[in-house]
Amino acid sequence: MHEQTAGRPTLASIAAAAGVSLPTVSKVVNGKTDVAPATRERVLALLDQYDYVPLARRPVPEPDSPLVDVVFTALDSPWAVELLRGITESGLEIVVDSLAARPQDGDWVRSLIAGGRRGAIVVTSRITAADQRRLGRSHLPVVVIDPVDMPGPDVPSVGATNWSGGMAATEHLVELGHRRIAVIGGPEDYLCSRARIDGYRAALDRAGIPADPALVRHGNFHHDGGYERARELLELPDRPTAVFAGSDEQAFGVLEAARQAGLSVPGDLSVVGFDDLPMARWSSPPLTTVRQPLADMGRMAGRMLLDLVSGRELASQRVELATSLVPRASTARRP
Template sequence: MRRATLATIAAAAGVSLPTVSKVLNGKDDVGAETRARVRRLLDEYDYVPVGARRAASGALVDLVFTALESPWAVEVIRGVVDSGLHVVVSSTGLSGAGAGGGAGAGQSGAGPLGAGQSGAPRESWAARLVEARRAGALVVTSRLTQADRRLLAASRVPVVVIDPVDLPPPDVPSVGAANWAGGLAATEHLLELGHRRIAAIGGPPGLLCSRARVDGYRAALDRAGIGVDPALVRHGDFRHGGGLRAATELLALPDPPTAVFAGNDEQALGVIEAARVAGLPVPEALSVVGFDDLPVAVWSSPALTTVRQPLAEMGRHAGRMLADLVAGRPLGAQRVELATELVVRASTGARR
């Protein structure tokens, strides 16, 4: 016996396909009588949404990175796998100016997936995903082009963005972290230790998370009645080398900072290296705060004070959201922002 389609249900109920779709997705703009009739027919025909059939068959979803070069990516992967999805990890193979979520994972925040540094067109990752008949996609720290969104929507392939480069459109589900609050907490910690010459090294300014963290830093200084010195605000690439270069410049200033808030852990480790080269002990001569709380934060010397970004939980939550979409279940929220937390270790101390 052939499985009933939405067209079968619509014809039997005497309504349009969009009306049946609204009932399936829990929309509230369908009359109670029509809703009851459609639901009765869905049960009678034993209708199973396409997404649920895919999930039941163990279909694969793609976890798409721009590149894989960092422990940050490993944490996200671990969380997604914990969500129970059958995952294929893929990379567009693009190099670029750092990662989005503070990872230094090599993601290019400079442009959308599918365009290389030279601007030369590449085969669309979305087209490859549709061709491979994936059940859905998790896209990490990358922009979705309008063409990608149209193709995925037309092919009924759901997508969730993790740590978006820009605030995504309302119809694109996403999971991120409280970056502004993290930048605020990091800077307030340094202020409480007595520091007033506090520098910030953000990531690429085009990335949403980088801007939010630096904005949190600015807000903390404003609250303390301290003006932001433009000479103390630099931008790196969310990698060790970027932190090293920016910190070297900062420490060479006539009035150098006594503390640095780095936009991610990799840059923070670059700051500690710059201090070592300059003969400045951490934290005695320079306090350093990172962002992410990667495993390497504990292993560094001194152990790194940092803002914990719940990377694995972000992956898990996004995975569960995608599983709901694949199964045809409505989401409780389109935009989820998970809390960050300051973790104080040995790289920060009182101003001397």
């Protein structure tokens, strides 16, 4: 059945070329000691030349990469694509599941168990203790991305350094001379949102700027959330000169509200977003924002789930990937 000398290099072919026996080549590959330096050199050179790859580590086409659910509360943001891209790259086969699209009783945990899934990734979503227990009973691992509540210590989760992100955004604005800095968070009870606002507070605190509760607002993470809260903020008697929005979409809403109010950005109002969606670069002005490595978060969650599915231990139950400020043109010195 073997034919080709031209095909994939095997230990045997290398051995023949080097004029040694097969086991000797094996020893070289595995770093065993009982090989003469000269022989080792000769074999290594040939291994290199033939570009030998051991069979075990060969890109084995995953015969049946595990099928897992990715549960979104709703598929309503470009956000989702970024995550999905990351997750697909982790080597899982994923079923997208949108709670919003489900018939309202839709019990995703049941269908997940019944559907033969091997696990789940839950995105910014509340996972109840009951759900957790049921999943545990069926030995189905879950990884949460950007958990809404602080998850129990036994629920692995992936997030971003929201606190630092909020801090960095706010410090950036403080450095530009702003004093009246507003923040628009996501829904009040979201963990990520609270962390960002805490970062904001910490930065103000450090700069010795008193926090004005009137400048802290909450809205949904979408355009309208940003738009409406910005409208309110801009109508304040002593309106803010800068707004830190909880998401890029919100920030676009803020831009819109500013435009309607006849304010120029960043001339009259500086705006910082959060996420760094691809389109943040193309808005006008290009949006200064806190980059959240969404695709990496997806990939990380995928890899963690893959580990859990194959019964490996996780290095850590909670992983936070670094955010970083991306200064663009929507922020400027205080007018």
